[in-house]
Amino acid sequence: MRIFDATLGRLERSLDVRLVRQNVLAANVANVDTPQFKPKDVDFTATMSAIEGAARTDGGVPMPNLPTLEAAGADSGNGGIAARDLPIVDVPAGGASFDGNTVDLDRTMVAMAENALQYGASARAAGKKLAILRYVVSDGNG
Amino acid sequence: MRIDSGQASIDTGAMDRLDRIDRTGSQPGAGGATAGQFGSELGKAIGEIDKLQNAADTQATSVAHGAGNIHEMALALEKADVAMRLAMRVRNKLVETYNEIMRMGI
């Protein structure tokens, strides 16, 4: 029985990835009027798969130490996912554009709302798990 | 009890190991080895809790400087909280057990 288990680790990593995606989407919205700008997005599912795939195993039992998202060039020795491996992909252009800018503002705003919602859900889940632990450890008090 | 400070999983499977050590330590010679193992396990556990506290401190400091990651800080603080409470419970239990044994009389 582990107290801080793999699920909590997954929730933590999902929070990190969601935050990165929020930054990328915010950059898209900010550059809605910049000529020649091509929007980007983070493939959330692929990123989480990569993170879980890189999770170390210890005698066949998957460790709860899911690798963290590494800062560029940093290496904590934890088997982190390098920044360059984050699948930040170009969003395919919806149609022609007269100044080379292919940002679809409405789609981006929807994606941003969805991302924020999922972030909130993950945060709430992680908070609840920890609250349960705290309750148990405090013998029903506090 | 082994606490991994990387993701702070408290492996209570180790409690079973300690339990077994306890039971097999009935011979006089093994008594000393038992105490040493238990002591070192405890020492390691306390060290890991300390690492959790430091990690929480680091996160809180970086947030105080304005550059920190909010959810990382919140998670680190919560984990440090839970780990410390667990440690306190274990400590209280140990003290209680010790007192119980001392009260048994000769």
Add this chain to the structure above:
Amino acid sequence: MDFLTALHVSGSALSAERTRVNLASSNLANAETTRGPGGKPYQRLDPVFESMRVAAQDEAPTIGQSPLGVRVSQIVADPSVGKKVYSPSHPDADVDGFVTFPNVNPISEIVNLLSASRAFEANATAVETLKQMASRGLDITR
């Protein structure tokens, strides 16, 4: 990437769009100004948007490349010539009796205004979304 970076990104866009609104308003206000500074008719002004990297506050390495904000790299005057109207009694009439009006088309200025306004709203929503996310993240502690 963190919350502050995303705020800087959206903030830069808010400033840039505000500049665009100001320029559109200035153009509209001067649509009939036949004698601007220097004695020439008013020339409409256009902002040039350019992406720029938003650095994290303390230059610490961030996950992935720092996201792209936007700035107005320069404000260019539109060199096109406005329409000439025959009006010999006008104080600014030239030797042939023609008055050169500014090259401002009120309709396109209003379209610019609306577009900038929409982009401004979108970025303001992005800031609001980020605030909500941060609040949820903090809720992990109770």
